[in-house]
Amino acid sequence: MAPPDVTQGSLCTAPETASSAASPVAEEPAALFAESVAIMRRLRGPDGCSWDREQTPETIRKYTLEETYEVLDAIERKDSANLCEELGDMLLQVLFYAQMASEAGEFGIADVLSGLNRKLVRRHPHVFGAAAAEAAGNAAVLESAAEGIAPTQVLANWNAIKRMERQQKQTPGADAGVESRMAAVLRAQPALLEAQKLGSAAAKVGFDWPDATGLLAKIREEADEVEAEIAMAPGDGTGDLSASSSSASSTREMQLEVGDLLFVVSNLARHLHVNAEMALRDANAKFRSRFASMEQAEREGGAPLEQRSLDELEALWQQAKQRERLLAGLPGVGA
Template identity: 40%
Template sequence: MQENLSDFYNLVNIIAKLRAPDGCPWDREQTHSSIKQYLIEEAYEVIQTIDENKVDKLCEELGDLLLQILLHTEMAKEAGEFDIGDVIRRISEKMIRRHPHVFGDAKADSPDEVVANWDEIKKQENNGETSLLNSVPKNIPALAYSYAIQNRAARTGFDWKNFDGILDKVMEEIGELKDAKTQPEKVHEFGDLMFVLTNVARWLNIDPEMALKQANGRFFNRFSYMEKVCQQKSVLMNELTFDQQNQLWEEAKKKEQEGKI
């Protein structure tokens, strides 16, 4: 443990050196705003390595993410706002406070009870803020936001009684999208359909973001196969008829199922 702490604070000191007057010109001029996109990028790279089950790469990507956290912390320290000790102390206190069934006398015998306790404690921390939805960051991707707010609403009992009810709602929204005349109406109805489909994913315990990423990956692989075949035959994709393109698509699906692409 002591060796790990030494490594950690060595990294903290490296970042402080980079930000010092005699440090790196690029690092010195960065601000919270100028590097915030890297925080998002590194988080997504961590997610990608998890999705691809690249355990050896995960260690490196977690380090890159930690670097971003420590950079923001060093900037705050320079401004006299807080330091890494404050960050660690606050999250430690929060974890103890929100797990009274582990560190206190509260009872929570199921994951649902843990979540209920968590929400109640969080409400108290926010001075009695009543809306569960306010805890969801509004600038996260829309699909993740939709999933999160519907999941929180369901905790209060505001949810469909059965899965068939959601499927009926999907068909209703498809009908309304078909009937939409103006572009604003189409945007409105398409948004409603996406919202309901996200709820379908929640009921099936599916991460909609992950499901869409996998679908994107399948499309990419199949279309790339089609392009490769066209290249081998010295023809352009747009020279094929739709039926020919569809035949190639089905061929790509078969190759995919056989594990050949």
């Protein structure tokens, strides 16, 4: 089989052509998608790529996670050309999994698309109509499925339909009460986000801290437990478990205590209506920016950062913070 024609231009690599109404890339999504499916089939075929052929869902899942974060990074940087490219990389993951499943006789890309289309219709009765949604499998009893309903009701309907779908997937004859309330919280998501959602699920039955003040007290309690673990750890008493004197058990205990602390912090964010994952990503971006300012100072003259004292590095950090706040039009103080 001859390889598909992949010589056409791409809006991802040539964003300046995005305004062209005659772009073949913009006009033929169905044909291009079919071409992508054919390329993946060829790559996994006998005359394809040896690396692609030996992959399994388990071996490429790490790339799926990486591609997800690269999409988020492009969004946060408002880089539309890179976002276009990264969405293509994410789509590659979908094609890869579907091709492997097809080879195993489990499902194919057509099943993925059919399931998605039915789900979208099923979960949007206010758009496609109750009859179409019911034909797509929606048996949920909704307060309102009329056009023009408020976004809050749309979300409520969406969640009601999801609950109905989970019930329909249960094994016939199984006890409907066996499934944990935590079952709806996916494990395959960033841990901070999972922690917040676990807290939300528990809060629905009243198992929650009453307010942010209680959580702050719990954070102090968990921090004390980490400090106690540091004091008991082998070595110089600093808690540095990278030292050769550390044991597997002490490392594990420290990990558990730090995990407890992070869990409580994530739920403090939930009480404050802050997305913990996004908050940490913002903090990471801020750290990158400030450290880059320190490196800029290094390039402008003086000793390399590695040769400076901690006090000197702290002074550079404070200068970076001051510069950051001035550029943002804020007073020269803050975290």
